[in-house]
Amino acid sequence: MRSLLSAVCILGTTSSLFAQNTSSLIIQxxxxxxxxxxxxxxxxxxxKHFELKDTIFSITDQESKKPLIFQxxxxxxxxxxxxxxxxxxxxxxxxELTVSSAIPSKTANKVFARYVPERKDDFAWExxxxxxxAYGKTLEGTSEDAQGxxxxxxxxxxxxxxxxxxxxxxxADHGKGLDYYSVGQTLGxxxxxxxxxxxxxxxxxxxxxxxxxxxxxRASFKLIYEPQEISGQKIAIEKEISIDAESQLxxxxxxxxxxxxxxTPIVIGITKRKEANPTIAIDKKANFFAYWEPEQNGNxxxxxxxxxxxxxxxxxxxxxxxxxVKAKNNQPLTYYMGAAFNKAGKITSMDAxxxxxxxxxxxxxxxxxxxxxx
Numbered sequence: 001m002r003s004l005l006s007a008v009c010i011l012g013t014t015s016s017l018f019a020q021n022t023s024s025l026i027i028q029x030x031x032x033x034x035x036x037x038x039x040x041x042x043x044x045x046x047x048k049h050f051e052l053k054d055t056i057f058s059i060t061d062q063e064s065k066k067p068l069i070f071q072x073x074x075x076x077x078x079x080x081x082x083x084x085x086x087x088x089x090x091x092x093x094x095x096e097l098t099v100s101s102a103i104p105s106k107t108a109n110k111v112f113a114r115y116v117p118e119r120k121d122d123f124a125w126e127x128x129x130x131x132x133x134a135y136g137k138t139l140e141g142t143s144e145d146a147q148g149x150x151x152x153x154x155x156x157x158x159x160x161x162x163x164x165x166x167x168x169x170x171x172a173d174h175g176k177g178l179d180y181y182s183v184g185q186t187l188g189x190x191x192x193x194x195x196x197x198x199x200x201x202x203x204x205x206x207x208x209x210x211x212x213x214x215x216x217x218r219a220s221f222k223l224i225y226e227p228q229e230i231s232g233q234k235i236a237i238e239k240e241i242s243i244d245a246e247s248q249l250x251x252x253x254x255x256x257x258x259x260x261x262x263x264t265p266i267v268i269g270i271t272k273r274k275e276a277n278p279t280i281a282i283d284k285k286a287n288f289f290a291y292w293e294p295e296q297n298g299n300x301x302x303x304x305x306x307x308x309x310x311x312x313x314x315x316x317x318x319x320x321x322x323x324x325v326k327a328k329n330n331q332p333l334t335y336y337m338g339a340a341f342n343k344a345g346k347i348t349s350m351d352a353x354x355x356x357x358x359x360x361x362x363x364x365x366x367x368x369x370x371x372x373x374x
Contacts, residue, residue, distance in 0.1 A: 140205055
């Protein structure tokens, strides 16, 4: 406990520590590369293990004595459902975490999501490396109408959604990136659509939203679409989307509510540019699709889908790459979509993009192991 007291003194906190509680968590990395990600632990398990009396506490790396950034994830409820912890673990390494009743230091948000009524019902979300948006009802029928998810090519770790919408000047790069990605009548970066008779059936844009959590290290929300009758089937769609700090990817859970059929054909897509030989990669083992777009005035965007545990078929069309999937009624269909901007300096080539996606896929399919120690 002496080391914890020292950490508390360094932080300048004055709260008392748990009485002789020496419990800890062991987090192990099964991969041969560094894992920098957000882990999730059910709050009730965490609370019981550390004998928590309330929701005010700090989490410390036992070896370094440094506090870790964490978030109480509520998932739209009034009480915490999970504890999210940002960890950084060496290849095949492990860390041991302890908990004290010290008041945690304030942490700047690395994620953000919000409804944007001032820009025709956009819904935008971002973290410290990427930004995306979905289009809303007011855009329908206008000359600007588009279908899929849009990507904003950031090259700053600052959150820029509010600033860019406030100024409206985000189609030119003033040092933080720009919006130059074109969606049009495609699925953009990883959106989905219904797929009947070998034809895409776009639905109306989302009608309702619900923000579940908004930082500091995970933002999550729902986009809810009104029921529509398509090909004789009455179908409603709900998308639950989340983004974690540091990640190039967003997680998408799609729920199809079909009153007619047990399964519904859908496609998940990526916009394709006009080029003879697009630079793409399909990795069946790692379950990812990657596209490295052609250069535009020095700007290059990489886009991707990660589709673990999903039976899918690839369809190459003139204006987009599609993966066809059968979605089970009222059950989540989970996949990941994302993008990278060469001028952000982190991922500057197709090879680097594939390496990132291969590692991201392994992180999804081989989670960090969490064990409790008394």
